[in-house]
Amino acid sequence: MTALPVSTPMHFDQVDRRDHSPAATLRRVSRALDDLRALTTVDQLVQRAPVALCRVGFDRAMISRVVDSDWVVERFHSEVDPAEAAEITTAARTENQRLGPNVIELEMVRRRVSLLVVDVSREPRVNPRLAAMTGSHSYVAAPIAPDGEVVGFFHADRLCAAPVTDFDREIIALFAQEFGTLVAAASLRERFDRLRTTMDNLRTSLGGMVDGCLDGPMNLVSEKQVTGVSAHPAGLAPMTGQRLTGAPEIDRLLSEREREVLKLMALGETNGRIASRLVITEGTVKSHVRHILRKLNAANRAEAVCRWLQRPGVTV
Template identity: 35%
Template sequence: MSVLMVSDNSRSTAASRPGSDWWSPEIDMVDRLHELRSRVDAAVHGTVTLPAVEWDVPRRCAETLSVLTRVCIEQLHVLPSSEQQQAQLLFDLILDLQQLAMDWYLHATAMRGHRLADCAAGLGRLRGVPDSAALLDNACEELVLRCGFHRAVLSKVEGRGWKPLTINTRWDEQTPSWFSDWTSQTIPLTGGAPEAEMLSRRRPSLVYDTASAPVYRPLIVQAGQSRSYVVAPLVVGTDVIGFLHTDHHPLARRVDETDRDVLWAFADGFSHLYERAVLIERLKAQRDDVRDLFFGALDRIDELCESDLAAVRRVEAGDDPATGPGRKPVGLTERERDVFDLMVTGASNQEIAERLVITEGTVKSHVKHILRKYGAVNRAQAIAWALNAS
């Protein structure tokens, strides 16, 4: 899923943006471009059709600057030499247009560098997240708060489909109601959709216009109101396990190549962090299993040693438990007697735990004590000696 732009009017959202946001200079430069276009239109007396100025994909503003500059130069070529004042006006316009073009280029270059640096810093923060589940929970927040996007969605791939998991937006503190309706649904990975192509390409896709792109319209266009978005795959090993979708909703700004590069850098780094977290979790689980086996073996060895020593002492005392007649009664607690009575019937530890309403671990502890008291090496021996004694 992914989303972008509801309104084409940049000024309708400009009032709500924080002054420190990275896109604020762009809107200011669009305002300058509006003014310069009006001056060029007045200079040519409306005889030339000029391109409209929209805060859309930034490259269109660059193209508009180029067109306006060319119109001024062409007007100078046909201007009579006597029109000195008009020529000076056109010269000034050309200089102002070139100054804005340079400002635009420097801003775009600087912002790309800043956003990539913030992306790296965000990945550095995520490196300290304790587990894979927490990584998934924090990914979209980093994209919105640190990387310059306004909406981010994380989805998981399941077979030939993908399912939205989490969303984070710059403007809303709670999950949008329309998104909750899609978290339990699987979107098919079919046709020429950007998400389907990523299963083999493993590279991000930039959708300039969802109106003409083969996107999943019920979610992306109708529910998410998207006009433009970037999507990048999350790759672990050789498998695409999920997607990250980002855009600038609800600002009237389409995504561009910088958005694609920033998301690609984040998705690539995040994939490595997630793979590392999963590997560490598996290693910890294996460590715990080995630890349980090791200490279980030690307990078993201790039991065997203790039972063997107890048997030797009985033989030395003339009370061999194997012969039965000289065997002394074994004192069991009331709970141990309950457990032992069920052992005699052949009940398993789990069945004993269910009958006595205790945990299986408690049953194992009682069984261990019973074996030690009887000096037996296993359950069958303890039962046999108990029956002989009786």
């Protein structure tokens, strides 16, 4: 994940940040979200969000992802000690936290509610490793749920003696709700971009196939006589190798998992996104892609996708 430069300014009044009145806090929330709206990708939003949340009125903030039954720390940010925050981020990434019944964050997944932990030392369900690394005494947390499904968490605290409050819990819940909307919009834009790229690749591949048919040598015998199969419309034949005439042949050649991978390829998904959606490693995805290309005798991903889309009644 590509980090944005930490020095990039955001539009906040540091004097106003010390004003913890409800009205001032809500103004900061509005400004923070306005700055995040200027970002265009999910990765940028994830990297910038902890900074924005700190500028709302917290000293430290953390964003993490939910992957199956684990939650994975993406970034820990501190307005007080950025170097320590970077160390905590690195250390936290070395071991994922399992979302079991003894973990308080599981409540955010099950009930989609924000949390207030006023005494970390007395809460047995707090991750002891993170508590030791951060030295947090109290914190608030909220789920990130763009489409009603929890995909991540925000955590935030202050280093001053005064603990966080119920109002802070409401603030982080509001921030997380609006952030989820921004993530959903950015994700949709990225999907459209991938789909556009896929369509461009298909257009290029189909153009090459048509040119190949038009540039071929003239014969006094039909293609049916030459190949022993029915003639097909120009431009719909595979560019090389074995002819694939329909769904049964592809279904026979590919395993169920390979068909799932190929369908996601047709949607424009990258290997990383396919791995995330199928809950497998990116290396496994690459292996499936190699097998697909070999079995379909396809020169590249675009050609394999083109053959998939030629299947009768195909839906992507």
